[in-house]
Amino acid sequence: MYDFSADMTDCAKAVEIVLGTRLSVAQLSGPGPAADTLVKAMRHGSLEGGKRLRPLLVRQAAAIFHVPADAALIAGLAVEMVHCYSLIHDDLPAMDDDDLRRGRPTVHKAFDEATAILAGDALLTHAFDLLADQACHPDPAVRIALVRELAQGSGGGGMVGGQMRDIEGEQGGFSGDDISTMQAMKTGALIRASVRMGAILGGADARALAVLTAYAEAAGRAFQLADDILDVTASAATMGKATGKDAALGKQTLVTTLGVDGARQHLNDTVTSALSALRTFGPKADGLRATARYFASREN
Template sequence: MYDFSADMRDCATEIEVALGNLLSTAKLSGPGPAAERLVAAMRHGSLAGGKRLRPLLVRQAAAIFAVPTARALTAGLAIELVHCYSLIHDDLPAMDDDDLRRGRPTVHKAFDEATAILAGDALLTEAFALLAAPDCHPDPAIRIALVAELARGAGGGGMVGGQMRDIEGEQGGFSGDDISTMQAMKTGALIRASVRMGALLGGADARGLAVLTAYAEAAGRAFQLADDILDVTASAAAMGKATGKDAEMGKQTLVTTLGVEGARQHLNETVSTALSALRTFGPKADGLRATARYFASREH
């Protein structure tokens, strides 16, 4: 019987330990010595917090193809580094201008803006070094595919492009379709990449990859919609960061378009879409099903 809570705890612990081991002056040095202040900022922005949901998706997708969790760890760690970098940069004054993240001062508040920018840059760069290393997967072709997948998910047509669209929307307004496109890129693209990277680790065929992509895109929509609802309904203490910022900044979301109850109904429909995509895999996909349901039910 699959135990989602145990799986999530186990993954979070594994990622936390792996991050702690990786983010050291010794490990990050070469060809020159890594600056201690930079490493401290990278650790501040990455350790002691976070549900590590993207690495969880990697291991759950890989598990469908009988890949042991230990074999999915490096790819999961790489995508978590990209996620942590994005949070550090999102919190900067030039972006979302947040002082709190996971209940602690953001990196630019704990250090300074320049150090926060460089810490994010270093985390992003290290992610691709991990994927390129033989420890990630013995087949170089799989490693290249993983690098390309993460680059697409994180880049101009993915997460970074979505952030740009978000900034443009704040200035010029959004239509409903514009909001969906922005969110599919800003949040959904990295969730999509996580699932697809797990499938690539498992040697999924074209049909399996297409099915898992459909799941991932719906799950990404559900995650963002739940986040938008929480921004309206949850307290800052529960979230560990400022809430109500979307309304304060005049940012349009599907919640402002549909209302909270309408958004909740749409969220449930989106989760159903994600779950229906997994029918072909039977019980092997119970982990991914549980994560999609968790996206809809989370309270922080």
Template sequence: MYDFSADSADCVRSVEAGLSDVLTGARLSGPGPAAERLVEAMRHGSLEGGKRLRPLLVRQAAAIFSVSREAALPAGLAVEMIHCYSLIHDDLPAMDDDALRRGRPTVHKAFDEATAILAGDALLTQAFAILADPRCHPDPDVRVALVAELAAGSGAGGMVGGQMRDIEGEEGSFSETDIATMQAMKTGALIRAAVRMGAMLGGADPRALSALTAYAEAAGRAFQLADDILDVTATQEAMGKATGKDAGAGKQTLVSRLGLDEARKNLDAIVADAISALRTFGPRADGLRATARYFAARKR
């Protein structure tokens, strides 16, 4: 029987060790030596915290096709590095202006704004270096597909574009459809990429990839809606970051439109949609099912 707690804890340990190994001066140096302060800032923004849910999704999707945890780890590290870079940049004064992340000072507070920007840039760049490395997958066609998938999920049509839409939404003119589109890009696109990359590692056929994409899109909606609910209901101590900021910043969320009770009903329905998309995979997809349920039940 699948054990979500054990699998997620193992993933946290593996990702922490993998990132610690990658984020060193020796590994990051190229034509010239990587600056020590930059490496320290990259490590501060990536290590010792985080639930590592996106790498978990990579390994769970890959496991459906009998890909080992070890073989799925490099792609998971690449997705997590993109996620960490996005958090470093989101916390900057020009964006969300946060002083706390994972219970610690944000990178621009621990170092300075310029270093935080560069640390995010370097994490973004290194993510694609990991995917291009033959150690990620022996087939160069698969590596190219992984690069393209992560670029699509994290770029102007994905995570970064969603952040831009989020800023535009502070003017208060968004419809519920606009909010859903923004959230599908800002948060959902990277979750979608993680699941699809796991499937690609396993050589999923078009039908299987389509089913997993439907799951991932619903799971992404569930994660963001749960996050918006927690911004209203959770404490800063529980979350390890400031809460209650969405309303203060005029951010458009479904919680602000629907209210908490209706938002919670919607969350339950979205999780049911995600789980339903996995019906063709049987017990092999129990990990993904458990993660969708976790998205809705999490307290931080």
């Protein structure tokens, strides 16, 4: 019987341990010595917090193809480093201007803005170093495929492009499907990449990859929709960060369009869509099913 809580806890613990080891002066140095302050800022923005859901998705997708959890860890770690860099940069005054993240001062508050920018830059850069390492996977072709997947999920057509669309939407408003497109890129693209990277580790064929992509895109929509609902309904103490910011900024989300009740119904429908995509895998995909359900039920 699959135990989601145990799997999530085990994954988070593994990520914390290995990330703590990797984010050291010794590991990050070469050709010159890594600066102590930079490493401290990278650690502040990455360790002691977070549910590590993206590495969990890598692990769960890989498990469908009988890839052991430890063999999926490095790829998951790379995704998490990209995610952490994005949070550091999103919190900057020029972006979302947040002082609190995971119940602690954001990196630019704990250090300064320049250090926060550089810490994010370094996390992003070293994420791809992890994927290039033979420890990630023995086959160079697989490693190249992982690099490309993460680059596409986090770049101009993915997470970063989605952030740009979000900024443009704040300035000029959204119309039609613009909100969904922005969210699919800003939040969904890295979730999509996580699932697909797990499938790549497992040697998935084109059909299996397409099925998992359909799941991942629905799961990404569910995650963002749940986040938008929590921004309206949860407290800052529960979330570990400021809430109510979307409304304060006049930002359009599906919650402002549909209302909270309508958004919750849409969330349930989206999760159902994600689960339906996994029928072909049977019990092997129970991990991914549990994560999609968790996206809808989470409280922070």
